[in-house]
Amino acid sequence: MTAPIVSQADAEIEKLMGLHPKGYDLSLDRIRRLLEVLGNPHLKLPPVIHVAGTNGKGSATAFCRALLEAQGLAVHVHTSPHLVRWHERYRIGVKGGPGQIVDDELFADALRRVADANGGKPITVFEILTAVTFILFSEQPADVVVLEVGLGGRFDATNVVEKPAVCIIQPISLDHQAYLGDRVELIAAEKAGIMKRCMPVVIGHQEFDGAKDVLISTAERLGCPLTVFAQDFLAYEEFGRLVYQDEFGLMDLPLPRLPGRHQIGNAATAIRAVKAAGYSVTEEIAEKAMLSVEWPGRLQKLTEGRLVERAPVGAEIWLDGGHNPGAGEVIAEAMAAMEERQARPLHLVIGMINTKDPIGFFRAFVDIAQNVYTVPILGSDVGLDPVALAQSAAEAGLKAMPMSSVGQALDAIRERSEGGIPPRIMIGGSLYLAGNVLAENGTIPT
Template sequence: MSQPYGSDAILERLMTLHPKVIDLTLDRVHRLLAALDHPERRLPPVIHIAGTNGKGSTLAMIRAGLEAPSQGSAGDRVHAYTSPHLARFHERIRLAGELISEPALMALLDECAVANAGEGITFFEITTCAAFLAFARTPADWTLLEVGLGGRLDATNVVDRPALTIITPVSIDHQQYLGETLPEIAGEKAGILKRGVPCVVGPQAPEGLGVIEARAARLGAPLLVHGQHWHVWEERGRLVFQDENGLMDLPLPNLPGPHQIQNAGAALAALRALGRDEAACEAAVTRAVWPARMQRLRRGPLVELAPQVELWLDGGHNPAGGEAIAATVARMPARPTHLICGMLNTKDVRGYMRPLAPQATRLHAVSIPGEKNTLPAEDTRDAARDAGIPAEAAASVAEALRAIVAQDAEARVLICGSLYLAGQVLRENG
């Protein structure tokens, strides 16, 4: 196996600085940011996004809206920080609209490693500090920050006064870090609220919303809540958004799936709160790009392996993700739908499978290559069978695809279950 080089080698070295992959506290981040002369205090205005599902899609739509030419201007320059990456780490750091370059990333990582002086720090923490350093040094109009995990103790939660915060739908996930109940998890997400800073709140279960509203009241943070201050729905093949500023009739989101209606609603509420016009809002729903969220694969080795097959890729990995995929497939033209699924052993696999059962013709389970927390293919197969989906294990995605083509050369195939599997597929499929 070839040795990593360049930024990959530095990233691999940074992974050894702390024994735990996830260890939620802000102490180590504050220490390193102080050593770097506090880049988090010099960022362009920050929009901070937490939530269980929809963070990335919402961020992508806001970015598309802010970057769109509007009112005679050329469009704003936007930094964006997201995680995890799919094919390359560089995807996590977008500087004024462009993915960070390899030389810039190497220099930043080296600088952060020197400033950290060998102290314990997690991979996510030190790379978040590197992103802040890049954002502070590169002129831009906005900084979009996606929370990595939770909110209250996430490494991104060090900006004292963001311009706006957003909480997308909260559901049960990452219980080992965030708590077992929805109110506990909502409390962690609500940790990004800041005194006096407005927050856009996507659709929530009542017990989650109550927690968010209570914290906002304590902080004097004005809320813009779905169902109260803004509404969004689909009508006659269009997206309709309404708030106190009036009604907008827009095209449906270009990101597929009915769940993208509510993500678009949060993005539109945010853009309106920032004073953007309808042209920016239309750009948000028509120009957003977000890979591995019901993404149609149209070229590459896997497509060539099964040219007649309709091939899709999605990285959703929790019960809410399973529901979103099922709702999307249910609205597609009728066609046998085969799943190729690989999942992590930290996820609620049966909760993910249950909503998919009515839509799935058959499931081929795979282990995720190179991922130590992969659920063995046989366990994923058994969970699918328990949910009522006919299932078998396969050695790889390609082997599963060949088996499906042998059964039905014109099937719809959805590769799903994990962003790590999605990233593997995007790397191997070019």
């Protein structure tokens, strides 16, 4: 499937890009003003599951969607950023079936209405797109909304929802320090900003005690019913199964369709959050969700497509948009687990933007990656130069070579691998690069 060359919605967004900044300017004043003009659609939503965190927001969102759809509910889902098309940010719920990415005409109409209501006043493009979320999700019938935060929490444009059914705070680590602070405690305080007085909060696995302490103290201060991973609920792998346990009992489930040990914790957090929001999660529902969950660009295995054809015959190719040191650690752990099951040389193809910590990302792969090929990110004016990125990989202790494209990197790996064991290739470092790869490969999300 390929995207239309030009869509109505894309044309409307191009106009907005020319009028408004597309970066971050954290404030709720502009979005509240705009929503009031629009009739406050954010106050007319079905129950909302609000999801924040540094890593794992998208996975928790995907698991929540799968759990809710497994019981026949219509689920609206907002995620950001998109991988290939803007439309991916809005999944419209369908009763008794999987939600569908928003129709172009419906999306374009909502964009025009929001832009007209704004009347040319200063606002960011993300704020307009968030107002579009509330228009779409309030006017299309559904049973529940899963709403992913864009950046931070306290001043994120999604944080106008007054009484979420539950707030999820996923793992917190260093990222977006220029906006959120340079310590995990400061970042945790920003993420905790989505918590609302007396509304349920579920805290996912937290690597840093300082971050967890901030989240717990905020929830307690606000009187929020609180459940914490490894304290009030937990999950672990046993005999190739996922065992989930909370105060309501134990469930013996298949491992999630999403690969990686970290997904066990993400699945557990979603199960507990859906329960906290007031929905039933039986073992049958949870089993169905584990087997149906999908989340493109996050340890996604590529098995066909134009780029795959350029890789060595028999190569195993993975795509992940994780882009900070915390994400690097979970991706590296997943690659190491695959190596335990089947030994293959690991090659990395990495592109990153200039606001990230490439050395911190690369350090996670020092003992497992054979080579790194650094590549540019197409269509981005903030992508790191492959030569500079290769230098960062070298500083982290990896052998690295700059390349002009992902395709050229795959050609180089094929040449290097001739006559040897088919390699394992991990392409990542940026959601923007993941989008580039899916578009070029001809496998865009649907």
